[in-house]
Amino acid sequence: MAAPDTVYTGLLLYRLDGVVFHSLHVPFGRRSCSILAGQWKWLICRRRVDEEPTHIDIWLIGQIKSPSGALLSLPLDHFEEPCPCGGTMHSIPIKPRKVAFDVSSVPRHWNGGDPVLTRFFDALSVHFPEGERFFIQSVRHFQDQVTDTRLRDDIRHFIRQEGQHGIVHDRFNDVMASQGVDVEKVTANLRLFIRTTQKYLPKKYQLAMTAAFEHFTATLGEAMISDENDMFRQADPVMRALFLWHGVEEVEHKAVAYDLYQGAAGGGYLTRASALVVATLMVHLVVAPVFWNMLRLDGVTRQPGVILRGLNKLYGRKGILTGMLPEFLAWFRPGFHPWDTGMPEQVAAWLEEYEAHGDPMRASQVIYGPATVGEAA
Structure with missing residues (x-):
């Protein structure tokens, strides 16, 4: 999951609009952590090398689902393999979707008649x-x-x-x-x-x-x-x-x-x-x-x-x-x-x-x- 010289000094819980809600200090190797979830759905991990890092990567780990305010205890290996994102916060991985829409009966002024x-x-x-x-x-x-x-x-x-x-x-x-x-x-x-x-x-x-x-x-x-x-x-x-x-x-x-x-x-x-x-x-x-x-x-x-x-x-x-x-x-x-x-x-x-x-x-x-x-x- 991580290179030998990498230490995970914190897990950051982000709200979906990117605002940091809470920071949990979980050392690398720990198998689980407790997270206040609810509407806070994206678990973000901060990678630091040594005590005084010169670079910080934001990694997307996974999605948490729970009733509002529930306290979860989740094994870290439950999440997908982390993906390095070059120092910036990323969304979930891009997924192409093949879709089709039946537009044959769409009215001429389809947006509220305007x-x-x-x-x-x-x-x-x-x-x-x-x-x-x-x-x-x-x-x-x-x-x-x-x-x-x-x-x-x-x-x-x-x-x-x-x-x-x-x-x-x-x-x-x-x-x-x-x-x-x-x-x-x-x-x-x-x-x-x-x-x-x-x-x-x-x-x-x-x-x-x-x-x-x-x-x-x-x-x-x-x-x-x-x-x-x-x-x-x-x-x-x-x-x-x-x-x-x-x-x-x-x-x-x-x-x-x-x-x-x-x-x-x-x-x-x-x-x-x-x-x-x-x-x-x-x-x-x-x-x-x-x-x-x-x-x-x-x-x-x-x-x-x-x-x-x-x-x-x-x-x-x-x-x-x-x-x-x-x-x-x-x-x-x-x-x-x-x-x-x-x-x-x-x-x-x-x-x-x-x-x-x-x-x-x-x-x-x-x-x-x-x-x-x-x-x-």
Whole structure:
């Protein structure tokens, strides 16, 4: 379990948002320890070499389940083999999931009947497949330079997850095409834009942009399942489950491109900071015209009141995107790391429910309650 010169001087119990709740000093070799569990589900171990360590690794050991406030006595060998995480807190290991959703009966305005909210997410969705392929290509440029086994595994699973995202959103894009959306033109335009980017921008900058986009999607994913956000409260259950599955996996692999950029690519702060500025501009320049054309196709552009109410839900004082700003802007902090926000409790709840039965529809009910629609295909 550990190298001979390694001494475990403490076990740290983390709350799911990453806040340290309690520290238990358990010397390496002890077979069990007592832990106050309840809502504190992730057992973290701190490795120290000698009495005055020069480096600290945070290792994920396992998940604890108990009724609230119960006192557990758990054998240490009950947990999975610890995984070194390069000095930063990591989530559970990234797991690709093959899922499918029956989107054939999804209503046109599936997000609570609101055309603006619906078409905002539709405009993102139509760009996801080509965008995911760009992310995969950007990561692959540096994949062979990685020596850390854990990061190599994470990259491999990241690629599989992103590939599955593209497949699922391609299927929904077929539904939008049947509604009159010119998906082929949108895709061709984005593909040309990406090829131009790849032609003129250095590979390191492409990776920095990928890390920046991943920060946006992970922040959006965390907002999707926040108790303070009703982003999909009134949404069609199938689409709600689809976006929640995508959002959870974005949180799950949110640090992969960042760690690759900081490590193998040797990226620095200024490039990273500028990449998010460029990525944010690109999202608005590329996605906004498609968003507007979708609204025009629905006849909504002739209804200014509907548009203003919808935009207020996105950009208003209590809007979806406005509420993401503190976490989004944390990117510009010099010492930032994607896992600074830890593992949100709702994400962990979704993952636990999915692991129980492998059904994203049922897993989404943990977040938003029961749905009265058929299961995902």
